Amino acid sequence: MRNICYILLTLAVCWFAAYVAHAQTGGLKIPDQVSAGEGFTIPTSGSGDATFYLVGPGGASKRSIHLGDEIKVAPEETRTAGRYIAVLRLGRENNSKTFFVTPGKPAALNFLARPSRVPAAKQDAISGVAFVFDDYKNLVMAPAPVNFSLSLEQSAPTMRTVPTKDGIAWTQMNSSRSQGAAQFVASLPATDVSVRRVVQQVAADACDLHMRAQNTGKAIVVETDPIRDCSGNAVPDGTIVTFTEIDNHGRSTVDARVKRDIARAELPLSDNATISAATGVVLGNEVHIGIGIGATGGER
């Protein structure tokens, strides 16, 4: 009987101690949600020393506090958005509370622009993806407008405003008809935040590849007209044009590079040959060389 009394008494003392400790620390009075970079204070009651812990996604702190004084949580302790755990420890008693830090206002952009090089006059060929962050690099989940602008020197820019969804705004744009370095800019309205990328617009595939051939007596000289894409942009130097000559002896092929808009090559002399030109997926005209008739031919 005496033993049972001792056990019950011990349990009662433990319960009372826990109750007193909890009453001293009280429930942690922390708002469920605070904005990133906002400090706040936590009131405490009771007396004596305790330990306060704050554990968040981007940091952890531990400090001694005096019960009855306010616990000051500094703005730099709540910069990272996410879920935080606050613990007040008194003796063996832990009193914890979780709360969320939400991202602040849009203040920064990450911008992905693709591709870095694109053919002219191509639909939806350029894509831009903007990620909106606050001052503390938290992804801003609330909708925010993002301006996209694609411009080439001496032409009107293409502009578009897209609201973010879950922190992301994206767009697709056509490349312009002219070649050159296009400025692709994403910006946050009413701020000076903007990020610029350069998209090099180059001539697309050749259009209307046309060549002529001349029998010089030593060889057949073939030469294209200036090669341009369908928007009139000259194809870049170095573009390969393949000339093919077919006659009774078989097939001869020469790859020539475009230099100053024109590709030129010499083919073996033949008295009855058909010559064609091609670049990439584009076929040009055919020319026929015969005895004493020079070159004749037409479009293909």
Next chain:
Amino acid sequence: MLDQFKNRIILPCARTLWILAASFAPFVLPVLADNNPPGVQLSTSHATPREVEDTTQKAIVRDYSAAWSALTDALINNDASALDSAFTGIAHDQFAARVRDQLKTGLHTQVIDRAHDLEAVFYSPEGSAMELHDTAQVEIQVVDGGTVIHSEETTLHYVVLMTVAEDRWKVRVLQSEK
């Protein structure tokens, strides 16, 4: 003689070994269970503007699972280098700062992620970035020295941004939200 040896030596030894093995089971089995990779279920039906390829789906599940494994290692062992293989950019910097602070204060965090319900919501047109929403079942223990100061089992919601890096997808943002 043989029967005597069997009855006196072999059987008592076998019994002892069996009892020993059985008594260790409660300790061993949870450890084995914890070593199992967490279940990661990925849904890509709402991903826009690009459809997520089969190979990418497999890579995302593999790499996201590896990222949580790296995060739990980093937080329990206070080893920021564990983050390098799976995190990049902002997420890497944030969790590395957390590990540094834990080292300073003597804290450790044990995270056991039981399951992840992942949903891809954005897959960039050129296929280099993906945003996902994760509903994660986790157990968290915050330990100061040898004392557990906080323990909970909870469901958390994360916004995840993964980008292609080197030969895998890495987590660039892992942000829990209400």
